[in-house]
Amino acid sequence: MNTGFYPGCSLNGTSREYNESVRAVAAELGLKLTEIDDWNCCGATAAHSMSRELSVALPARVLALAERQGFDEVLVPCASCYNRLSVAAHELARDEELAAKVGAAVGMAYSGKVRIVNVLQYLQEHAAQLLPGKIRHNFAHRVACYYGCLLVRPHKVLGFDRLEDPQSMDGMMRAIGAEPIDWAFKTECCGAGLSVSRTDLVGKLSANILGDARDRGAEAVVVACPMCHSNLDMRRTAINKCLDEPTDIPVLYITQAIGLALGLSRKALGLQRHIVEVKLQ
Amino acid sequence: MSNDNNSAFEPRIIAFVCNWCTYAGADLTGTSRIKYATNVRIVRFPCTGRIDFLLLLKAFASGADGIIVSGCHPNDCHYTSGNFHARRRWMVFRSLLDTLGIDTRRIRYSWVSAAEGAKWADLVNDTVATIRELGPYNEYKKVADYLGKEAGDE
Amino acid sequence: MSKIGVFICHCGENIGATVDCAKVAEAAASMEGVAFATDYKYMCSDPGQTLIKNAIREHRLDGVVVGACSPRMHEPTFRKACAEAGLNPYLCEIANLREHCSWVHPKGDDTTEKAIEIVHGLVEKVRRNSPLTPIHVPITKKALVIGGGIAGIQAALDIANCGHKVILVEKEPSIGGHMSQLSETFPTLDCSQCILTPRMVEVAQHPNITLYTYAELDSLSGFIGNFEAKIRLKAKSIDESLCTGCGLCTTKCPQKKIPSEFNAGLGRRTAIYVPFPQAVPNKPVIDKEHCTHYRTGKCGVCEKVCPTHAIRFGQEDRIINEQVGAVVVTTGFNVLGTDFFPEYGYGRYADVITGLQFERLASASGPTLGEIRRPSDGKVPEKVVFIACCGSRDPAKGIPYCSKICCMYTAKHAMLYQHKVHGGESYVFYMDIRAGGKNYEEFVRRAIEEDHVNYVRGRVARIYEKEGKLIVKGVDTLLGATPVEIEADMVVLATAGVSNQGSEELAQKLHISYDPYKFFAEAHPKLRPVETNTAGIFVAGACQAPKDIPETVATASGAAAKVAALFSQPDLVREPLVAVVNRSAPPVFSTCVGCFMCQTACPYQAIEREEIKDRSGKVIKVVAKVNPGLCQGCGTCVAFCRSKSIDLQGFSNQQMFAEVEALLETTN
Amino acid sequence: MNNLTELANKLLGDGTATKVIGYEEAHGKTRPCFCTEAADTGRLVLDERCTNNIAVYLTKPEIVGGHKVAVTATLPVLRTMVQLAMENQLPDGTTAIVSTESGEGLAVLPTVGDMERVVAGTPLDISGKERELRERLKAMSREERWQFWLGEMSRCIKCYACRAACPLCYCTRCIVDNNCPQWIQPWASPLASMEWQISRVMHMAGRCVACGACKQACPMGIPIHLLTLSLAEDIQNEFGVAPGSVMDHGNVLSTFKPGDKEDFIR
CATH class of the missing domain: 3.50.50.60 (FAD/NAD(P)-binding domain)
Known part of the structure; x- marks a missing residue:
């Protein structure tokens, strides 16, 4: 299995720790990740509200490159990139006319052979069986697994996990000795689309999420999406304004939680980059 | 193809149709007074599932230039599944004929429902036009007449 | 040598205006096997039919072709006329000269020629027709x-x-x-x-x-x-002839904690039980799965207390x-359980119930004797949310259809709740209100207008529990998609009606x-x-x-x-247009080799196995046999049979072969 | 005494079989042989020279009538037996003797289930066989293919050896012997020969085990097996039924799927 790696912009910017922790966990488990050469923006946020063709062409180029470079699958840790790449592949496979147009624009055709996997799928398929012998100490904490909107929706395109009550992250958490809580906000909106323009709304929406996690006894919120992370972590001041009582519940990437269980250093996992300090071991 | 100097060529076309959909559809063409070419002769079967592949060969051997096979649309069969059986039969038969070099363009398969009177007229006209273009099926007639007199239009 | 009669109908101008009917009759007269041919203005009229009947008698015809309108029109008419003249009705065929010829072609020689050929095809077919008799079953x-x-x-x-x-x-x-x-x-x-x-x-x-x-x-x-x-x-494990239905056993049974099916899981029953007081028959059965005697061999209380000694543990x-x-x-049918809905708590919240469970709560014979009390703590709920279309009309749930009854029973539930809990507040989330039926729409309006049920048009996204309340998050699409959040005491899901368990096997x-x-x-x-x-x-x-x-x-x-x-019939009479497996003299018996592939092709399970035995009863051969009671005459088996051992009466191989050849014969 | 003889004697001895159908050596080749007692079994051989499909005898009452039969089965023979069983033509209690995978030992397959397992474990690969000729045919234009087959069919002498050799042509009355109606003219003319072959091949649809007996039997050397082979390929492409595999219910043409895909019915 030749797995390509598509970091996208977030993993080189606001969520460098996600990038670091994915690579660190993969390396620790002896899994090889090769970054796609000459990758470009997936077009998230802006492109699909402006031009359908553009919104497909950008990911199509990434996919075509991956295909050309001989990858069987591409790991896309950013949920937004994952969503865009998957939607583009879906549309290309169903609309010949569009595929032809896009192929001409990109200058490369994409035949649909590369499988697009998100971090949860990747961990389930490649890491899960390697974990048992590698865990140094259990990540014995109550955690709230927060999936956000982009990992499971639209279900008919992604076909990943259960739409209303996804379980894949919960399973991985159990595998490293954590106790995932039962809560109601797994796929609720954190307000990412308005992260810059309406921080007040983000505060309110994210507060619902963190408040419920805290009230149900979670010690940490675990995520697999840079947008979720930046909202829940970075916008904490705005969030705390909407809560009856401020919270310092930390927000971890799933790979950071697994990294801790594997005994990787906090630095290697980029834990020092968080706004809300992560005290958990 | 040898379609020169047959401006006077009138294709002989035989249609194998099921009673419940296409035959009724052709009846509707009549009641709607939609005109179509006179070249077609209809044989009524209870169901496309009843149509023997040998009858198609016999039609060619007896001088047909083209054949129409038509029945109920999938899922509309009066007998639930006769048309599904027929579809498989034609899929297999068609590729065998092709392997043998028999001109599969001369057999036109269609689904015409009891409500598609206009489609029936189009189907006939279209088939007549195609066969007119292809010319008489002399290739087959010549072989069919192996023991008889030389084919008249040779 | 056959003696076929050919009767060409003008159908007034309908055929006569475009087809030269006299010429068709004349051509028919010279066809092989034709003993009589004529044309007439209206063949289906009384005089027309009489003409046919007279010809049959006079010329001793053994087959008839009527060139007229579509057989789908008057085939029964002409076959009946033939039968009245003593000719087997299945020896009459119709040449479709109207719908398939005169109405679709212009007047001219080509059209008349086509009419002649159609008649010729059917003359050749009818020469090979066999007299058939209706099948009596x-x-x-x-x-x-x-x-x-x-x-x-x-x-x-x-x-x-x-x-x-x-x-x-x-x-x-x-x-x-x-x-x-x-x-x-x-x-x-x-x-x-x-x-x-x-x-x-x-x-x-x-x-x-x-x-x-x-x-x-x-x-x-x-x-x-x-x-x-x-x-x-x-096995009911009782002797019904002895049991008087006194019910002593059910009151004494120590196993009292089994969820009652009748009460949709909201009540409890015993292991020996009558599902409900008005049951017919009103005699108990023992639920072996839960009965202590069947599980451990102990107990047997019912056996001891039964005054008529009707308990039979050994019954099979x-x-x-x-x-x-x-x-x-x-x-x-059945209704989906609440555990089908992850967004509504996967059946984890005791106070999220199905409509059927609400029926039991509202029923005077139910676990609460008709009082609306929520299952978790028995309190009377002050705020109830009803959600229509739970699963129904939701392709993502695999149920695109409308369950049809939910709109009405949800309105009824809300109404009953308002009647029983004065001061209670009820909400109904709905997609559309489908109240087609006598007095149905009026009923729903009554719930809204007189009983003040709050109807909210929108879907509920999620239900979760918080501090003893069920938080229902939904949207009101009639108020510009305003999010709605209701803190309810109980939620009733109008879960989709689905097929009953085991329906596929049945x-x-x-x-x-x-x-x-x-x-x-x-x-x-x-x-x-x-x-x-x-x-x-x-x-x-x-x-x-x-x-x-x-x-x-x-x-x-x-x-x-x-x-x-x-x-009401003395026996079942069916058209004899059915498939038949041939039979011949010993030692062949039938050319059927008994591969029974036809069985898999038949849509009606009409093909059976028939064992041919010698005098001592030893099986010589197993061949296919068509059950004429089941066969509908599609002929799929006929086309499939490799040895041509099956044939279809009325559309036999010989008939169809002859018709195809005849239709092409007049070429050149 | 070799193993095969021993085994045959054992089966005859313990009543598992009253007749063993197998191969014997003759003129450096093999030919079918029928053993009903221990005295005959010394002649039995089972090796790569055994190419005849002796399953053809299993549907002949004059040979198997009143007998319990054991057949020394090569893989094509075994495939045929499974297909025959599926079509209710394998006499009850027929057993098969096969070489084990290593080629050294022998095994007895007493039930059809056993035979099915062996057959299912060794899928038929027809892609290699006769590739050149088939590729040549495919490369031809339609007219050329017609001329090719016309040429081949005009050599046919209507001896029906193809029918006699095929173990799955077991009808009591073949379609060519049916004269009501006379579906196929009895004389040897290109058309009648072609119609016969079309019928034969259509009747083999989804049943042919690709043993090649028809080709071997043809005295004129007409490559008629190409027709069944290409049909088998088409069936695999269209319906996913692998050649030589036996359907557990019905036949390719007696069953259907509502989702069968074609592109020519409009």
């Missing part, structure tokens, strides 16, 4: 009704009241079905049990009805008029054979078809709504699709009428 005038809900009860009573014997099979210990669980019924709010129980008693007492409860169909063989049903009578299932002529399937036993949702399929959605594609098997009620009570009863009576119509 005897009928066992006894019906089997499977499922003792309101549909089965209605069908059984209707058939029994026509004077025919009925066997009613119910898998539960009592008949009554879902209707017996309902509190009040829309749109009249009359008590369900009050209108149902008299019918149940009538069934039990009807001299023409044999009732088997706690019984299931094991297998069904045979065909219309002649089915053999094997019915499994599950019995299989009985019944000969029946028709089957009515009325196995009903359909396979009966050889009837079913849709992707495992509801049984009718032969035609409009014109044959209670028949199935298997002759002699009928369906009614919610096993076809979710239905309300009036519709269920209507289809049940419809199916009963079909059965009664079937039984």
Whole structure:
């Protein structure tokens, strides 16, 4: 299995720790990740509200490159990139006319052979069986697994996990000795689309999420999406304004939680980059 | 193809149709007074599932230039599944004929429902036009007449 | 040498204006085997038919071709005329000169030529026609009704009241079905049990009805008029002839914590139990799965207390054979459980219940004796949210169809709640209100306007528990998609109506078809709504699709009428256009080699195995045999048979072969 | 005494079989042989020279009538037996003797289930066989293919050896012997020969085990097996039924799927 790696912009910017922790966990488990050469923006946020063709062409180029470079699958840790790449592949496979147009624009055709996997799928398929012998100490904490909107929706395109009550992250958490809580906000909106323009709304929406996690006894919120992370972590001041009582519940990437269980250093996992300090071991 | 100097060529076309959909559809063409070419002769079967592949060969051997096979649309069969059986039969038969070099363009398969009177007229006209273009099926007639007199239009 | 008569009809101007009918008749007269040919203005008129009849007698015709309108029009007319003149009606064929010729072509030689060729094709066909006689199949005038809900009860009573014997099979210990669980019924709010129980008693007492409860169909063989049903009578572990139904055993049984099916899991029952007080028959059964005696060999309290010594722990299932002529399937439906809905808590919240459970809460015979109390703590809920379309009309849930009854029963539930809990607040989340039916829309309006039920048009995204309340998050689409959040004490899900468990297996036993949702399929959605594609098997009620009570009863009576119509004949008469496997003299017996691939091709299970035996009873050969009672004459087997051992009467190989050759013969 | 003889004697001895159908050596080749007693079994051989499909005898009452039969089965023979069983033509109690995978030992397959397992474990690969000729045919234009087959069919002498050799042509009355109606003219003309072959091949649809007996039997050397082979390929492409595999219910042409895909019915 030749797995390509598509970091996208977030993993080189606001969520460098996600990038670091994915690579660190993969390396620790002896899994090889090769970054796609000459990758470009997936077009998230802006492109699909402006031009359908553009919104497909950008990911199509990434996919075509991956295909050309001989990858069987591409790991896309950013949920937004994952969503865009998957939607583009879906549309290309169903609309010949569009595929032809896009192929001409990109200058490369994409035949649909590369499988697009998100971090949860990747961990389930490649890491899960390697974990048992590698865990140094259990990540014995109550955690709230927060999936956000982009990992499971639209279900008919992604076909990943259960739409209303996804379980894949919960399973991985159990595998490293954590106790995932039962809560109601797994796929609720954190307000990412308005992260810059309406921080007040983000505060309110994210507060619902963190408040419920805290009230149900979670010690940490675990995520697999840079947008979720930046909202829940970075916008904490705005969030705390909407809560009856401020919270310092930390927000971890799933790979950071697994990294801790594997005994990787906090630095290697980029834990020092968080706004809300992560005290958990 | 040898379609020169047959401006006077009138294709002989035989249609194998099921009673419940296409035959009724052709009846509707009549009641709607939609005109179509006179070249077609209809044989009524209870169901496309009843149509023997040998009858198609016999039609060619007896001088047909083209054949129409038509029945109920999938899922509309009066007998639930006769048309599904027929579809498989034609899929297999068609590729065998092709392997043998028999001109599969001369057999036109269609689904015409009891409500598609206009489609029936189009189907006939279209088939007549195609066969007119292809010319008489002399290739087959010549072989069919192996023991008889030389084919008249040779 | 055959003597065919050819009769060309002008159909007034309809054929005559474009086809030279006289010329067609003249050409026909010179065709081989034709003894008489003529044309006439209106062949279907009385004088026209008389002309045919006279010709048959005068020229001793042994076949007739009528060149006229489509056989789909007047084939029966002309065949009847032939029969009246003493000619076997199946020796008459129709040449379609109107719909397929005169109406679709202009006047001219080509059109007349085509008419002649059509006639020629049919002359050649009719020369090879055989006289056929209608098939008579005897009928066992006894019906089997499977499922003792309101549909089965209605069908059984209707058939029994026509004077025919009925066997009613119910898998539960009592008949009554879902209707017996309902509190009040829309749109009249009359008590369900009050209108149902008299019918149940009538069934039990009807001299023409044999009732088997706690019984299931094991297998069904045979065909219309002649089915053999094997019915499994599950062991009730009591001797019914001794049991008086006193109920002492059920009060003494120490196993008291089994969720009651009748109360949709909200109440408890004992291991030896009668499902509900009005049960028919009102005699208990022992639930072996939960009974201590069956599990550990101990206990046996019921045996000790029974005053008539009717307990029989050693009883075993019995299989009985019944000969029946028709089957009515009325196995009903089920509702999805709350555990189907992750967004609504996966069945984890005790106070999120299904509509059927609400019926039990609202029912005077229910676990709360008709008081609306929530299951978790028995408190009267002050705020109740009803959610319509739970699963229904939701392709993502795999149920794109409308469950049809939910709009009405949700309105009824909200209304009942408002009637019972004064000052209570109720909300109904809905997609559309589908209240088509007599007095239905008025009923819903009453709930909204008089009982002040709050109708919110929108979907509920999620329910979660917080501080003892159920937080219902939804949206009001009529207020510009405003998010709505309601802190409810209880939530009632109008979960989708789905096919009953085991419906697929039953359909396979009966050889009837079913849709992707495992509801049984009718032969035609409009014109044959209670028949199935298997002759002699009928369906009614919610096993076809979710239905309300009036519709269920209507289809049940419809199916009963079909059965009664079937039984009103001395025997079953069918068109002889069926497939036949040839038979010949020994030692060949039949050219059939018995590969039985035709069996897999037949859509009607009409092909059977026939063993040919010698005098000592030793099997010499096994060959196919077509059951003329089942065969519908599609001919798929005929085209498939490699050795041409099957042929289709009326469309035989010889006939079709000759017709095809004749149609092409006049070329050049 | 070799193993095969021993085994055959054992089966005859313990009543498992009253007749063993197998191969014997003759003129450096093999030919069918029928053993009913231990005295005959010394002649039995089972090796790569055994190419005849002796399953053809299993549908002949004059040979198997009144007998319990054991057949020394090569893989094509075994495939045929499974297909025959599926079509209710394998006499009850017929057993097969096969070489084990290593080629050294022998095994007895007493039930059809056993035979099915062996057959299912060794899928038929027809892609390699006769590739050149088939590729040549495919490369031809339709007219050329017609001329090719016309040429081949005009050599046919209507001896029906193809029918006699095929173990799955077991009809009591073949379609060519049916004269009501006379589906196929009895004389040897290109058309009648072609119609016969079309019928034969259509009748083999989804049943042919690709043993090649028809080709071997043809005295004129007409490559008629190409027709069944290409049909088998088409069936695999269209319906996913692998050549030589036995369907557990019905036949390719007696069953269907509502989702069968074609592109020519409009």
